Amino acid sequence: MSTDGKSPLPPMDWPDFQPGWVWLTGAGPGDPGLLTLHGLNALRQADVIVYDALVDERLLGWARTGALIEYAGKRGGKPSPKQRDISLRLVELARSGKRVLRLKGGDPFVFGRGGEEALSLVEAGVPFRIIPGVTAGVGGLAYAGIPVTHRDVNQSVTFLTGHDQNGLAPDRIDWDAIGRGSPVIVMYMAMKHLDQIAAKLIASGRNAAEPVAIVCNASLPDQQVLETTLSRAAADVAASGLTPPALVVVGGVVPLRQALDWRDGLADASVLDAIGRRTRDAG
Ligand code: SAH
Numbered sequence: 001m002s003t004d005g006k007s008p009l010p011p012m013d014w015p016d017f018q019p020g021w022v023w024l025t026g027a028g029p030g031d032p033g034l035l036t037l038h039g040l041n042a043l044r045q046a047d048v049i050v051y052d053a054l055v056d057e058r059l060l061g062w063a064r065t066g067a068l069i070e071y072a073g074k075r076g077g078k079p080s081p082k083q084r085d086i087s088l089r090l091v092e093l094a095r096s097g098k099r100v101l102r103l104k105g106g107d108p109f110v111f112g113r114g115g116e117e118a119l120s121l122v123e124a125g126v127p128f129r130i131i132p133g134v135t136a137g138v139g140g141l142a143y144a145g146i147p148v149t150h151r152d153v154n155q156s157v158t159f160l161t162g163h164d165q166n167g168l169a170p171d172r173i174d175w176d177a178i179g180r181g182s183p184v185i186v187m188y189m190a191m192k193h194l195d196q197i198a199a200k201l202i203a204s205g206r207n208a209a210e211p212v213a214i215v216c217n218a219s220l221p222d223q224q225v226l227e228t229t230l231s232r233a234a235a236d237v238a239a240s241g242l243t244p245p246a247l248v249v250v251g252g253v254v255p256l257r258q259a260l261d262w263r264d265g266l267a268d269a270s271v272l273d274a275i276g277r278r279t280r281d282a283g
Pocket of ligand 1: 028029030054104105106107108109110111112134135136137140187188189190215216217218219220244245246247
């Protein structure tokens with residue numbers, strides 16, 4: 001394996017990146033340390049890296065010296081390249097005998113069109129591997145001190161996208177069913193239509209005062225978190241000037257961050273009383 005003399009991976013039988021293959025890889029939500037070891041193994045061997053807008057560029061510095069680096073995201077307000085063009089490019093690079101690393105933010109199969117790209121590879125007969133990543137809706141929220149499940153709060157969690165492929169509020173989502181059936185809702189790409197989404201959830205019977213957190217640039221040094229409620233969320237976001245990428249999380253796990261926000265220093269244990277979370281047998 002050509003790993004370029006950079007610091008070795010821990011001993012294991014790491015897969016060899018064969019020429020002509022595409023490795024569809026999740027980069028994690030931002031903090032480069034959230035890349036998996038398989039992801040690092042891929043970076044160390046790839047001949048070409050095709051990366052997306054939300055991939056932290058510090059990761060690219062871990063690539064093999066001489067690797068070609070191609071950007072496939074939206075830049076400077078210009079429209080992003082068509083999905084079809086990206087898929088064709090991956091096929092073209094693989095057919096030219098390159099080891100092609102397709103690096104995508106978070107997990108490639110979570111609102112990341114990784115499935116579409118993989119299907120194009122299947123259609124073209126290009127062999128590929130999927131390297132999962134830490135998705136923003138789980139790992140990013142952990143960086144804000146929000147667990148997506150907590151035993152006495154929720155036994156299910158729903159992940160959804162706040163807009164469809166045309167940028168419109170998603171109309172195939174059954175908001176009534178989600179409002180009634182999902183105690184915790186984690187939304188990707190939901191900033192633009194937050195007013196409509198919150199109104200639909202309230203119309204489904206959710207409490208207007210239900211806690212909501214908006215987590216921008218999760219896991220990055222400029223992470224920002226806004227705590228609000230369903231009825232105030234859209235106005236508070238507008239007033240705050242917060243911009244995407246952001247996650248919106250609705251539900252009873254949000255207040256836990258008052259105790260679990262590990263990044264800003266240890267909370268005083270008295271906060272547990274405030275949020276009603278002191279364990280019965282603890283002092
Ligand atoms: N495949 C990615 C999601 C891509 S969709 C994943 O698994 O995480 C892009 C959306 O993901 C953004 O609009 C935002 O809602 C969310 N997202 C990705 N990275 C984020 C980050 N660092 N902070 C907050 N939200 C993020």
